[in-house]
Structure formats: C-alpha cells, structure tokens
Amino acid sequence: MNAPNENIALAHDDPLVIAGRAYRSRLLVGTGKYKDFAQTRAAIDASGAQIVTVAIRRTNIGQNPNEPSLLDHLPPSQFTLLPNTAGCYTVEDAVRTLQLARELLDGHTLVKLEVLGDPHTLFPNVRETIRAAEVLVKDGFEVMVYTSDDPIAARELEAVGCVAIMPLASLIGSGMGILNPWNLKLIIEQAKVPVLVDAGVGTASDAAIAMELGCAGVLMNTAIALAQDPVSMAGAMRKAVEAGREAFRAGRMPRKFYAASPSSPTAGLIG
Amino acid sequence: MLSIVVNGSSRVCTDQATVADLIRELALEGKRVAVERNGEIVPKSRLADTPLANGDRIEVVRAVGGG
Numbered sequence: 001m002n003a004p005n006e007n008i009a010l011a012h013d014d015p016l017v018i019a020g021r022a023y024r025s026r027l028l029v030g031t032g033k034y035k036d037f038a039q040t041r042a043a044i045d046a047s048g049a050q051i052v053t054v055a056i057r058r059t060n061i062g063q064n065p066n067e068p069s070l071l072d073h074l075p076p077s078q079f080t081l082l083p084n085t086a087g088c089y090t091v092e093d094a095v096r097t098l099q100l101a102r103e104l105l106d107g108h109t110l111v112k113l114e115v116l117g118d119p120h121t122l123f124p125n126v127r128e129t130i131r132a133a134e135v136l137v138k139d140g141f142e143v144m145v146y147t148s149d150d151p152i153a154a155r156e157l158e159a160v161g162c163v164a165i166m167p168l169a170s171l172i173g174s175g176m177g178i179l180n181p182w183n184l185k186l187i188i189e190q191a192k193v194p195v196l197v198d199a200g201v202g203t204a205s206d207a208a209i210a211m212e213l214g215c216a217g218v219l220m221n222t223a224i225a226l227a228q229d230p231v232s233m234a235g236a237m238r239k240a241v242e243a244g245r246e247a248f249r250a251g252r253m254p255r256k257f258y259a260a261s262p263s264s265p266t267a268g269l270i271g
Numbered sequence: 272m273l274s275i276v277v278n279g280s281s282r283v284c285t286d287q288a289t290v291a292d293l294i295r296e297l298a299l300e301g302k303r304v305a306v307e308r309n310g311e312i313v314p315k316s317r318l319a320d321t322p323l324a325n326g327d328r329i330e331v332v333r334a335v336g337g338g
Contacts, residue, residue: 030338055337
C-alpha cells in the first residue's frame with residue numbers, strides 16, 4: 001500500500017532551524033546566472049528552496065524604469081531572501097552592503113556574509129570575514145557565513161556569534177564537488193550551529209554526499225543555473241538533499257573491506 | 272543648481288531638492304531601493320526630509336540575482 005504522506009511528515013519532523021526559525025527545505029539556492037527571471041523562478045520552484053540568496057547592486061540609472069525586477073518574481077512574502085556580500089573584499093564593503101540590504105528589505109537581518117580574498121579563485125579572506133562577522137553581529141545581524149573548510153576558522157566564526165557556518169566544498173562556481181570531506185566532518189562535529197556546504201557542488205551526488213556527512217543543508221547556485229536544463233537539475237538537487245539527509249538520519253552500515261556475509265541465506269541451498 | 276554624483280555619475284538638481292525628489296526624478300518612486308547619502312543610509316521614512324547638498328555622493332541600490 002502506498003503511504004504518500006510519509007516523506008512529507010518526515011520533512012516536517014526534521015526542519016532546518018536557523019536563528020530560531022524553522023525551514024522545511026534544506027536546499028538553499030542562489031538567483032544568479034539564469035537566462036531570465038522566468039527561468040530563475042521555475043528553477044527555484046523545482047528546487048523547493050525557501051531561502052534564496054540575492055546580491056545588492058547599484059540601480060541602473062536612466063534605464064527603463066518599468067523593467068522587471070528580481071523581487072517581482074521572488075517576492076519577500078513567499079521566500080526568505082538572503083542578501084549576500086558577493087564581490088566584497090573588505091570589512092567595510094561587506095558591512096555597508098548588508099546595511100543597505102537591511103534597509104532595502106525593511107529591517108531584515110538574516111544575511112549571508114562572504115569576504116573574498118582573491119578575484120581569480122574567489123577564495124575567502126578568513127581574517128576579514130571574522131572581523132566583518134563581529135561588526136555585523138554587534139549591529140544586530142544574523143550572520144550565515146561563507147568560509148574556507150578550516151575547522152579553526154569555523155570555530156572562531158561560531159564564537160563571534162554567526163548563526164550558521166557555511167564552508168566551501170570547493171571553489172565558488174567550480175563544480176568540483178566535495179574536495180575535503182574530512183575537514184567538513186571536523187567542522188560538523190564541533191559546531192553547535194548549523195553547518196551548510198556553500199559553493200563547489202557540481203551535481204546531485206555532491207549534494208547527497210554533503211548531507212550524508214551530516215551537513216544541515218546545502219547552498220548552491222551555479223550547479224543549477226549552468227546545468228543544461230536548470231529546472232530539471234533543481235529538482236534533482238531537491239531529491240539529492242532529501243535523500244542525503246534521510247540516509248544520514250538512517251545511519252549507514254559500517255564499511256568493511258570484505259564481509260563474506262551474503263544477503264541471502266547460506267542454509268537450504270539445493271544440491 | 273546643485274552638482275551631485277549618483278551611482279558614480281554626475282548629475283545636477285535644483286537647490287531645494289530632497290533625496291525623495293531625486294528618487295522621483297529617477298523614476299524609482301515606489302520601487303524597492305535603498306539609498307545612501309555620503310556613506311550614510313537614508314531610511315525610507317527620511318527620504319522626503321533629507322535635503323541634497325552640493326557635492327553629495329548618492330548610492331541607490333536594489334536586489335539582483337546572485338549566489
């Protein structure tokens with residue numbers, strides 16, 4: 001007999017909790033690099049994501065004032081918008097960007113902090129990231145922080161009050177997957193706030209592995225937006241995150257080099 | 272006339288203009304934007320009573336796609 005509501009019930013029993021708020025979806029998605037806003041929205045709907053990142057940029061002066069805007073397609077009433085500091089290389093720029101975002105989004109305080117250190121690799125500058133996190137937390141922001149997969153940096157970011165630690169799996173936009181699961185495992189083990197993989201996921205199995213490691217969620221943009229069919233990939237990512245989470249909670253069997261223990265009975269063989 | 276810089280581009284406006292007047296002139300009234308004047312955020316509630324001054328540097332930002 002089918003039990004169609006079982007998985008839904010499971011998801012509700014196991015919400016992602018960030019800064020005291022519960023989310024059904026553990027997949028967070030970016031909104032960049034899509035063909036147009038319609039595709040952005042279709043992919044986000046297929047992903048099931050409730051938290052979506054946005055960037056803050058200068059308004060184009062002198063262009064058609066009635067051109068469609070991203071937030072027309074992703075209204076704050078339907079999604080938790082997570083403004084980011086993409087492209088910021090200093091504490092000052094990151095703080096300024098998020099203060100503008102807070103004004104833009106009517107006092108919204110949940111943000112994604114990233115302070116980059118190198119325009120070629122987009123590797124984070126961890127020292128500047130920690131300094132910016134301190135300033136933002138004191139200013140009342142709830143900071144989800146992008147960082148390297150260094151467990152000591154993760155610990156320091158948690159100590160200054162970040163509400164989620166988001167180490168990279170590999171470099172932003174690279175699609176290289178999870179390069180150092182052992183470091184992620186160390187970060188997950190020590191953290192008391194959610195740990196989400198942010199950056200580097202290339203395909204669905206990467207997201208599933210992140211969740212099987214015990215990540216609380218996965219944040220991605222390019223893996224969906226630059227897939228041949230972004231909407232299909234968004235659906236695949238939703239399933240991968242759910243499957244990975246369920247496998248993590250189920251607890252995998254121990255690894256053995258060989259087992260000599262077949263799944264079928266050894267007794268009652270014919271002949 | 273006042274000479275100001277908006278999002279990096281020079282612009283002139285009338286002597287008595289406020290930030291709200293500028294936003295109207297840019298056809299951004301009622302749009303979801305945030306405004307900074309000389310590095311300080313101008314809250315929505317203060318746009319109409321914040322006068323522009325010669326040499327002001329104004330930033331007007333919005334949300335765009337990003338990861």
